[in-house]
Amino acid sequence: MNDGSIGLLRQKLGEIADVNSAIALLQWDQETYMPPKGANARGQQLATLSALSHRLLTAPELGILLEQLRQRSTGLDPDDAILVSETQYDVKRSTKLPESFVHEFAEEQSKAFQVWVEARAQSDFRKFQPNLERMVELLRRKADLLGYEGSPYNALLEEFERGMTAEQLRPLFAELAEQQSGLVKQITNAHRALDTNWLNQEWAPAAQWELSLRVLREMGYDLEAGRQDKSVHPFTTSFDKYDVRITTRISSKDLFSGLMGSIHEGGHALYDQGFLDKDRRGTLASAPSLGVHESQSRMWENLVGRSLPFWKRCLPALNELFPSQFERVTAEAVYAAVNRVQPSLIRVEADECTYNLHIILRFEIEVALIEGTLKVSEIPDAWNAKVKAYLGLDVPNDAQGCLQDIHWSHGAMGYFPTYALGNLYAAQLFEKILEEIPDLWSRVEAGDFAALLAWLRRRVHVYGRRKTANEIICEATGQPPSAAPFLRYLAKKYGALYSL
Ligand SMILES: [Zn+2]
Incomplete structure (x- = not known):
């Protein structure tokens, strides 16, 4: 084995990365600028490149090269050793699914998606039920092909949150559900309506756009290595660390949705x-x-x-960009409005206090489906009962209930928990950040985000896949991931806002 072999590995991985970046660029274009009639050809282009990427990753020569490198991994530099083991992990996972299964799954995905769009428009779960039944069957087969310990759901979870298990999530989510639904009841009973009437006016889209760019620049998003465009659903995509793009959507009726979307995607982009x-x-x-x-x-x-x-930082910019609309609005009023708590039926509109409850009910239903303790036909009843229990709301129809999300039509079960885990990890990291950067809030008020970004770079971003989620949280905060910091954060913030 000559020393050129790690170079050869890097060359092969570079080729795969280039193909994947081309795929991502075509997908970005599809969501932003592609004319509607381009959809057909784009589908073929994406299918061809995806097959090519899969073929390159599962090529026997790559497998042999990786195995040779693994056997002498003690002689490799630690970075190269981890590159070999992480790539081997990816290759093994992709080769566990036979070509015929991948094909069948992709076909069912596109059928299920089309039926879901119609079923949602007609608010008719029964229409989608046969497709979802086939999808759950495929997902259970997928779990068997991938292999698992404990719940078969773990095989699916692995794709999105490696190392996490249903057994770990159950007690974590049970605690969150109890505490958060308790907090929401307290807030509802407090009957303290935060004033949001001033929000009911037109907000010039051009001014919103300018505001979002100013905030992104202050956050440290490098617009020479990224850009912002508009799309129906905001997202972040990356072709290289020097080309990381985000999208947002602007509504003249909603001051917050565009900006908060930009900040959210900006956070993803800073990572990449x-x-x-x-x-x-x-x-x-x-x-x-x-x-x-x-x-x-x-x-x-x-x-x-x-x-x-x-918002204290933003107020002068708001006054400048929306002349006369902020004359009588204080930073405190904006702060109260942007944090209003209101149990709602739709996950993507949920506030911080109720958001995880939406996730937990989806997780419970997914696990039961994959473990075979719930039938697909029983989903609407199970869904509606959980919404009543966690959020205190009656679900009027399937469109506002179990048909609202795209995920199941794509066969993406095991994805939802990552949203709630993101909330928990964020609060846990942030508690440590406030300890280590005691003047953070005065910096934020001055528009200085450099210390925060430097901390995130040093403790999270630079590792890439060198550390697991658990290692990143443990090493940065000294504690394993837990719900406690997030619950402390909610209690403090919303206790003050709603005078609980
Ligand atoms: Zn996100």
């Missing part, structure tokens, strides 16, 4: 811009889990972007 130069075009330049990635977006959006010092 923070990988190490030496990891470019390789396996390590990505987050260890979606929960860790989501911790960054939610920290910027909620812990920073929904704080009072942040």
Whole structure:
């Protein structure tokens, strides 16, 4: 084995990364600028490139090269050793699913998606039920093919939150559900309506756009290595750490949705811009889990972007960009409005106090489906009962209930928990940040986010996939992931806002 073999590995991984970046660029274009009639050809382009990427990753020569490198891994530099083991992990997972299964799954995905769109429009779960039944069957087969210990759900969870298990999530989520639904009841019973009437006016889209760019620049998002565009659903995509793009959507009726979307995606983008130069075009330049990635977006959006010092910082810009509309509005009033708690039926509109409850009920239903203790036909009843128990609301129809999310039509079960974990990781990291940067809030009020970003770079971003989610949280905070910091944060913030 000559020393060129690690070079050969890097070359092969570079080729795979290039194909994947081309796929991501085509997808970005599809969501932003592609004319509608381009959809057909784009579908074919994406299918061809995806097959090519899969073929390159599962090529026998790559497997042999990795195995040879693994056997002499004690002689490798630690960075190269982890590059080998992480790539081997990816290759093993992709080769466990036979080509025929991948094909069948993809076909069912596109059928299920189309039926879901119609079923949702007609608010008719029974229409979607046969597709979802086939999808759950496929997911159970997928779990068997991938292999698991404990619940078969763990095999699916692994794809999004590696190392996490249903057994760990159950007690964690049970505590969150009890505490958060208790807090929401307290808030509802307090009958203290925060004034949001001043929000009911038109907010010039151009001014909103300018505001979002100013905030992104202050956060440290490098617009020479990124850009912001508009799309129906905001997202972040990355082709390289020097080309990380975000999108947002602007509504003239809603002052917050565009800006908070930009801050959220900006948090994701800062992570991707923070990988190490030496990891470019390789396996390590990505987050260890979606929960860790989501911790960054939610920290910027909620812990920073929904704080009072942040709105004190923004008030002069709001006055300048929306002349006369902020003459009688204080930073405290904006802070109260952006943090209003109101149990709602729709997950993506949920506030910080209720958001995790939406996730927990989805998690409970998913686990029961995959473990075979709940039938697909029983979903609407199970859903509605859980919404009543956790949020105190009656679900009027399936469109506002179990048909609202796209995830199940794509066969993405095991994904939802990462949103709640992102909230928990964010609060846990942020508690440590406030300890280590005691003047953080005066910095935020002055528009100085450099110390915060430097902390995140040093303790989270630079590792890429070198550390697991658990290791990142443990090493940065001295504690394993837990719900306690998030619950402390909610109790303090909303206790004050609602005078509990
Ligand atoms: Zn996100």
